Amino acid sequence: MPTQDAGTDDEISQTDPSGQDGATTQPRAAALRRGMAVNTTPKPSVTRPTAFANLSARRRVVYQIIAGRSTEERGVDSLDVELFADYHQIHLSDDGSPGELSEAWTDQAVVDRLAVVDDAMAIGTSVNVTVAVRVEVLDAQPAADLADYDHVVEGSMQVRSGRIVVMGCTDYEPDAVRVRVPIGPVRVRAASSNLAEAERLGVDSDEALQTMERLRVQVWPAPSEEPVVWKRWVGESGLRQDR
Numbered sequence: 001m002p003t004q005d006a007g008t009d010d011e012i013s014q015t016d017p018s019g020q021d022g023a024t025t026q027p028r029a030a031a032l033r034r035g036m037a038v039n040t041t042p043k044p045s046v047t048r049p050t051a052f053a054n055l056s057a058r059r060r061v062v063y064q065i066i067a068g069r070s071t072e073e074r075g076v077d078s079l080d081v082e083l084f085a086d087y088h089q090i091h092l093s094d095d096g097s098p099g100e101l102s103e104a105w106t107d108q109a110v111v112d113r114l115a116v117v118d119d120a121m122a123i124g125t126s127v128n129v130t131v132a133v134r135v136e137v138l139d140a141q142p143a144a145d146l147a148d149y150d151h152v153v154e155g156s157m158q159v160r161s162g163r164i165v166v167m168g169c170t171d172y173e174p175d176a177v178r179v180r181v182p183i184g185p186v187r188v189r190a191a192s193s194n195l196a197e198a199e200r201l202g203v204d205s206d207e208a209l210q211t212m213e214r215l216r217v218q219v220w221p222a223p224s225e226e227p228v229v230w231k232r233w234v235g236e237s238g239l240r241q242d243r
Helices: 024-040 052-055 057-067 107-112 193-207
Strands: 080-084 089-094 114-117 120-125 130-137 151-159 163-168 177-180 186-195 215-220 228-231
Touching: 080 163, 080 177, 089 151, 089 186, 107 114, 107 120, 114 130, 130 177, 130 193
Parallel strands: 130 215
Antiparallel strands: 080 130, 089 120, 089 163, 114 120, 151 186, 151 228, 163 177, 186 215
């Protein structure tokens, strides 16, 4: 079932639903699907993902701090972290789940920036370099503060372990950070910002925090529902996301 667009007073205007005005999403869609092919292959028996070598020195330090923590220390209630959004995506999954998303990147999921299965989801990004991610675990649905964000989408997933894994598409899952969440169905709201600046700079956008793509992920207990797009990005680059 396609996602619903939920309009509010401060939502940006929708553009031509045909998606024919301006550049298409084809290059980004191909990258998203290639990422699924990479992610579903057996994990190599190494202590770091191949993508780790592509990170700048500053990013490697951040990654090593996270990767070096014990499982107990990683089990925090919220976090701020920088993750390598290889293949234009960040993954959330129930701890211990295979997170099988290979069939989830439909055409609609690409433009919505959200691919969902029972116990995992992938959040699409504009860039395929490092992005700033904030995860917040809440007791109830938050207010819809859309004005400060470029693209806002929600989806549901099941959490049976009481922890979600937060990682880049090609990160090494055993080293990925974990966040404690309620057991059962949870709702996830992904709000992206600073997209115009990140798209303008492309692969150089992660050289400074001020130019990085930013992603806020809010998680709270709630019955499972269909994905909803609260606000849709109408970017000015070839990574256009309106449809």
